[in-house]
Structures are given as structure tokens and as C-alpha cells.
Amino acid sequence: DTEVTQTPKHLVMGMTNKKSLKCEQHMGHRAMYWYKQKAKKPPELMFVYSYEKLSINESVPSRFSPECPNSSLLNLHLHALQPEDSALYLCASSQGQGALGNQPQHFGDGTRLSIL
Amino acid sequence: QQQVKQSPQSLIVQKGGISIINCAYENTAFDYFPWYQQFPGKGPALLIAIRPDVSEKKEGRFTISFNKSAKQFSLHIMDSQPGDSATYFCAASIMGNQFYFGTGTSLTVIP
Numbered sequence: 744d745t746e747v748t749q750t751p752k753h754l755v756m757g758m759t760n761k762k763s764l765k766c767e768q769h770m771g772h773r774a775m776y777w778y779k780q781k782a783k784k785p786p787e788l789m790f791v792y793s794y795e796k797l798s799i800n801e802s803v804p805s806r807f808s809p810e811c812p813n814s815s816l817l818n819l820h821l822h823a824l825q826p827e828d829s830a831l832y833l834c835a836s837s838q839g840q841g842a843l844g845n846q847p848q849h850f851g852d853g854t855r856l857s858i859l
Numbered sequence: 860q861q862q863v864k865q866s867p868q869s870l871i872v873q874k875g876g877i878s879i880i881n882c883a884y885e886n887t888a889f890d891y892f893p894w895y896q897q898f899p900g901k902g903p904a905l906l907i908a909i910r911p912d913v914s915e916k917k918e919g920r921f922t923i924s925f926n927k928s929a930k931q932f933s934l935h936i937m938d939s940q941p942g943d944s945a946t947y948f949c950a951a952s953i954m955g956n957q958f959y960f961g962t963g964t965s966l967t968v969i970p
Contacts, residue, residue, distance in 0.1 A: 747902075774955065776958075783946075783963070783965070784962075784963070785948050785960035785961065785962055785963050786903065786948075786960055788957065788958070791956075791957070798956075799956075799957060833902050833903075835902075837955055838955075839955065845890060845891040845910065845952070845954065845955055846891075846955055847893050847905040847908055848893075848905070848958060849905070850895075850902035850903045850904065851902050852900070852901050852902045853901075853902050855900075
């Protein structure tokens with residue numbers, strides 16, 4: 744069992760739907776990440792939150808909207824997605840950035856997203 | 860621009876053999892080098908990691924060799940087992956601000 748929990752495990756949605764992916768960790772980590780992973784490819788960074796503030800946005804389209812309600816939770820709100828957005832969406836956490844860096848990331852098992 | 864280059868793309872090893880995966884980087888500011896193992900349908904799991912002030916780190920059957928001057932590091936899996944069949948990613952980061960992943964190696968261990 745991973746220490747980073749993602750829900751749902753699978754999600755099928757139409758291009759006009761609005762849905763949210765959720766991620767939760769209780770390790771006291773202060774940095775949280777969203778990645779997108781296509782089959783047989785490495786994880787591709789989307790967003791980084793550090794101490795609940797968005798610190799990195801890798802030029803992700805606005806149809807993806809991240810939210811960090813508190814230090815344990817991370818959401819990814821989805822709206823008007825395209826078929827090419829179908830992928831495995833991974834959440835990760837780490838102890839922190841900067842002085843607290845050089846610590847491993849812990850990944851959840853992801854949400855398998857399919858856009859019809 | 861690929862910050863971390865990984866090879867080979869795929870690897871087939873006999874049970875009991877040694878699996879070797881190589882990675883190379885250019886940015887000398889990288890200060891943390893983890894290896895991740897990923898099984899189908901699962902997220903990447905940290906396998907072993909090293910910092911550039913150490914030339915080798917061993918944990919069980921897994922060893923990282925690090926060559927700072929050559930800007931290369933490698934993962935050695937000794938006594939490879941069928942259960943090691945997975946995709947392996949090397950990565951590098953600077954102060955934990957961003958992790959750059961290699962392109963991945965699909966390892967198959969034949970019984």
C-alpha cells in the first residue's frame with residue numbers, strides 16, 4: 744500500500760464533463776506534485792505546490808486547475824478535456840523543497856483517466 | 860531537451876544475472892539522484908537514491924554507481940529475479956525543486 748492515496752483509481756469522462764482528482768498524504772510532507780504519464784513514458788511534471796502555494800506550473804492548459812486546500816490534500820479539477828488528455832495522473836509528495844530538498848518523492852498509484 | 864538520458868530502452872536478462880541500467884546528465888547543479896521502479900498499474904516507487912558526494916550505494920541486491928566527473932550513474936541489480944521485471948526510471952533533482960526523469964528502461968527477467 745502506498746502512503747499517497749489517490750481517488751478515483753479510474754475515471755471515464757466526456758469532453759464536456761467536469762470532474763476532480765483527489766490526492767491525500769499524511770506523512771507531513773510540505774511539497775506535493777501532479778504528474779501526467781502516458782504509456783511507456785516517464786512521468787511529466789504538471790504542477791508543484793510548496794507549503795500550499797503553487798510554485799511551479801509547467802505551462803499546463805487551463806482546462807487543468809490544481810488546488811491545495813491544506814497541507815495533506817491536493818486536487819486537480821478537470822474541465823473540457825481532450826482525448827489526448829487520456830493518461831495516468833500521478834500525485835506525489837516530498838518533505839519539501841529548498842533546504843528540505845534532497846528527499847525522495849512518494850508517488851500514489853494514480854488515476855487512470857479516459858476521455859471519450 | 861532531455862535533462863537525464865537513460866539507456867537501454869529495454870533489457871532482457873536471465874534469472875540470476877546482473878541487470879545494468881545507465882543514466883547520464885549535463886547539469887552539474889543536480890544534487891540528488893533517485894531510481895524508481897514501476898509495475899504496470901502502479902505508481903513509481905523509490906528503489907534507491909544517491910547524492911553526488913558518494914560513489915556507490917548498495918541496498919540488498921540493488922547498487923547505484925555514481926561517477927561525478929563523467930556525469931553518469933547506473934543501477935545494478937544483482938541476482939535478477941522474475942519479480943524484478945518492471946520499468947525503471949532514473950531521475951535527478953536540484954534541492955528537491957523539480958525532478959527530471961530519464962526515459963525509462965523496461966526490464967524483463969526470464970526464468
